[in-house]
Amino acid sequence: MGRLSDQFHFAVTMIRNGVRDGATAPGERLVANDIALALKLSPTPVRQALALLSGAGLLEARPGVGYFARALGVEDLEDLYGASQLLLVAGAKLGLSRRAVTPLTPAPGLSDPAALAQRAEEVLRALMQEGASPVLMETFAMISDRLAIARQAEPYIIDDAANELEQLAAAIGQAQAPHLALRYFDRRRRMARPIIQQIRRAVAARPALNDPGGSGRSG
Structure with missing residues (x-):
């Protein structure tokens, strides 16, 4: 290069x-x-x-x-979910004052965990963008990076994750959006322990875990 x-x-x-x-x-x-x-x-x-x-x-x-x-332990994950909850609920409330809301294209029937994790980030970012300042968006992006691995584990623990996401997506800009965002993260905070356990199982099953380039390096 x-x-x-x-x-x-x-x-x-x-x-x-x-x-x-x-x-x-x-x-x-x-x-x-x-x-x-x-x-x-x-x-x-x-x-x-x-x-x-x-x-x-x-x-x-x-x-x-x-x-x-x-x-990333149980308490770390609970704290990250809590911080996300504060940001998302605030963003959703601020978004209610906006007249123009860009709806997300529905994505029903997702079942692949990686696709669901990507959809979660898309929905939450859209919800945040409805009312957040650039500083809040930057903070949200930093927290999202740390939560990315948890989002991949969530579908293994939360059976109706896909339906829950689509309900949240449909509510963007609507009065029920803050309530749904609050419930979304409350649920995950309560399930932080099994989500962490799933992360550890997934990490233990992967070879060359410390190789960001995928070259099979060990360290």
Whole structure:
């Protein structure tokens, strides 16, 4: 790959995606030289990418040790769901004051967990955008990155996740949207423990968990 700026953006994307989809497990150490080798990049832009993602809250920087994907325990997940709930309910309420609402295209019948996780992010982002400021949207995006792996686990635990999402999507801009958003996250906070257990089962079943480039690297 050419310019260091291109390498930096590529490294950010690959590391971020690895943490989001669980290829890099919660608590996993990320070594810049190993990642650079796996992605065929220079170490400098990889280090810069790790520093950026640490500043964004996706990674944890431990002085003298290195960078780690943030651990995700039951209390962590409950807190993330709680923060999302506050943001989404506020966004939904602010959205009620808007005259023009862009409806989402219905997506009934989804059953694949990955598709459901993508749909959840789409619906929640649309709900947030109805009334949120750029600062709130940035905060929401940071929390969404940390919740991405949980969203993949949710369909295994919540039987009617698809119907629940479509109800929320249909309510965007409507009076019931804040109530549905509140109920959506209340339910997940109550189920944080089995969701974490499902995440751990999925992570344990994946080979080369710390390889954001998919090269089979071990670390």
